[in-house]
Each structure stands twice: as C-alpha cells, then as structure tokens.
Amino acid sequence: ILNVEQSPQSLHVQEGDSTNFTCSFPSSNFYALHWYRWETAKSPEALFVMTLNGDEKKKGRISATLNTKEGYSYLYIKGSQPEDSATYLCASTTFRAGGTSYGKLTFGQGTILTVHP
Amino acid sequence: DGGITQSPKYLFRKEGQNVTLSCEQNLNHDAMYWYRQDPGQGLRLIYYSQIVNDFQKGDIAEGYSVSREKKESFPLTVTSAQKNPTAFYLCASSWQGANEQFFGPGTRLTVL
Numbered sequence: 001i002l003n004v005e006q007s008p009q010s011l012h013v014q015e016g017d018s019t020n021f022t023c024s025f026p027s028s029n030f031y032a033l034h035w036y037r038w039e040t041a042k043s044p045e046a047l048f049v050m051t052l053n054g055d056e057k058k059k060g061r062i063s064a065t066l067n068t069k070e071g072y073s074y075l076y077i078k079g080s081q082p083e084d085s086a087t088y089l090c091a092s093t094t095f096r097a098g099g100t101s102y103g104k105l106t107f108g109q110g111t112i113l114t115v116h117p
Numbered sequence: 118d119g120g121i122t123q124s125p126k127y128l129f130r131k132e133g134q135n136v137t138l139s140c141e142q143n144l145n146h147d148a149m150y151w152y153r154q155d156p157g158q159g160l161r162l163i164y165y166s167q168i169v170n171d172f173q174k175g176d177i178a179e180g181y182s183v184s185r186e187k188k189e190s191f192p193l194t195v196t197s198a199q200k201n202p203t204a205f206y207l208c209a210s211s212w213q214g215a216n217e218q219f220f221g222p223g224t225r226l227t228v229l
Contacts, residue, residue, distance in 0.1 A: 004159070032215040043121075044160075044207070046217035089159065093215045103148055103167075103215045104175065107159035 004092050006108035013080050014116050020076045021111040023090035027071035034105060035064055035075055036089040044089060047075075080115040087112050120144065121221035123208050128226045130195075130202070138193045138224045140208035149191035150209040150218060153177060160207060166191055167213055195226065203228045 005024045013019050025033060032051045038044040048057040053068040061078045077084055091105035121142040130136045142149065148167050152160040162175030166185040180199025185191055191210075195202045205225050209218040 034215075034217065043220040043222050046219075049215070049217050051215075091160075103150075103211055103213065103218070104162060104165060104173075105150075105160075105215075105218065106176075107152075107161070109157065109159040 004090060004106050004108040006088075006090055006111050008111060009109065010112040010114070012114045012116065015080060015082060017080050017115075018076065018078045019080055019113065020074050021088060021113075023073045023075070023108055025071050025073070025090070025092035025106075025108075026094070027068060029094040030068050030071070031093045031095045033066055033068075033073050034091045034093075035073070036091070037086045038089060038110070039086040047088075077113075080113075082115045082117050085113055085115045121208060121210055121219055123206075123221035123224050125224060126222065128224055130226065130228050132228055133197045135194055135196050136226065138195065138206055138208075138226070140191045140193065140221060142189055142191075142208075142210040142219070142221075144210055144219060145188070146210035146219070147188070147213045148211045149185065150211075151175070151181075151183065151191070151193045152207045152209065154205045154207065163193065163206075202226055 007022050034049050035047040036044040048064045050066040055066040057064050063076045066073045087110040089110045091107040124139045150165040151163040161177050163181050164183040166172035169188050172185050182194045207223045208221040211218040
C-alpha cells in the first residue's frame with residue numbers, strides 16, 4: 001500500500017448501533033498513526049496518536065487498535081449517538097534519519113459517519 | 118484562549134492575482150502546516166515548517182509559497198501559477214515530531 005486508504009467512504013447507522021472503520025497505511029518505515037474527528041463547521045480534532053504495534057487506545061465510547069506489521073488500524077464506536085456524526089480521518093507518518101519524524105502526515109480520504117436518531 | 122486562527126473565512130480572487138492566507142497560533146508550537154482539501158479527497162500537505170526561518174515543500178507545493186519569520190505565524194501565498202486554486206485551506210500546528218496537530222477553522226478560496 002503506497003497511500004493511506006480508509007473504508008468505507010461513508011456509513012449510515014442508527015442511534016445505539018456500534019460501528020467500526022478501517023485505515024490501511026504503508027507499513028515500511030512506519031512511525032505513527034493519527035485519528036482525527038472532523039465535525040461539520042468545525043476544525044478537525046485529534047482522537048488518538050498511536051505508535052506501537054498492538055497499541056489500543058480508548059476515549060469514552062471510541063477506541064482504536066493498531067497493527068503496524070500488516071499496516072492497518074481500526075476505529076470503533078460503541079453505542080453511536082447523533083453527536084458522533086462526523087468525518088473520521090486517519091493519517092500516517094514515517095521515520096526520518098535519526099529515528100524521529102518530521103510530522104509530515106499523509107491523510108486518507110476519510111469515512112463520513114451519519115448516526116440517525 | 119490558546120488556538121489557531123485563520124483569516125479570512127471566505128476569500129474570492131480574480132484569476133491571475135496572488136492572494137495571501139493568514140495563519141496565527143498562540144500555542145507556542147514549533148511546527149506549522151498548510152493543507153488543501155478538495156471534494157472527495159483527503160487533506161493534502163502543501164508546505165510545512167518545523168522551526169522559524171525554515172520550511173519544506175509538501176506533496177503539492179507548486180504554485181504556492183510560504184514564509185516563517187515568526188514562530189506564531191505561517192502565511193500561505195497562492196500565486197497565479199497555481200492552476201486550480203479554488204479549494205478549502207487548513208492550517209495546523211504541533212510540537213515538533215509526529216505529535217497531534219491542532220487545526221484552524223480554514224479558509225475557503227474561490228477563484229472567479
């Protein structure tokens with residue numbers, strides 16, 4: 001995988017449903033994987049930054065997992081609420097010489113989630 | 118309140134004119150970034166700066182220029198050489214490295 005890819009492109013769920021989306025990224029020289037939530041008329045906000053293979057992070061009803069060997073991350077939302085409706089972006093960054101990263105993110109195209117009351 | 122401001126929110130430009138988009142942050146972040154969003158596409162990096170007086174081209178730098186004379190400011194100039202400048206532009210900042218980025222509200226540029 002040369003680019004960051006997200007699936008599905010859009011998703012409609014009912015309030016109370018649990019849902020998940022996928023982010024695929026290049027696994028070579030991987031440094032970090034970011035998840036952002038972008039609500040309409042607002043700025044994107046960071047949900048998670050993950051670096052270690054097998055890492056799992058949680059914030060309220062939202063959690064994410066990371067597999068750096070195969071190059072994918074899952075974002076889960078438990079018991080979706082209408083206020084979860086947003087575009088969810090993932091982005092990855094790679095190592096530079098010296099073992100750090102420039103923070104140069106490559107973004108996927110996003111998953112648009114709509115939660116119906 | 119700490120944050121990132123971008124101005125203006127909407128900008129209209131005639132073809133052939135240069136235009137400068139403002140981005141200011143008071144988060145004391147070292148790194149700043151400019152992204153462009155087009156319908157159906159992810160955010161694409163135009164330019165980024167890790168430190169004052171230094172910046173690097175991103176993936177789509179052609180037709181754009183930047184400066185980083187102050188830590189808190191990273192203006193983006195869309196030149197007449199940019200073939201398709203109509204888009205939504207987002208500025209972001211972060212601590213150095215691959216830390217989470219904080220985004221401004223964006224500027225929607227329309228070329229008439």
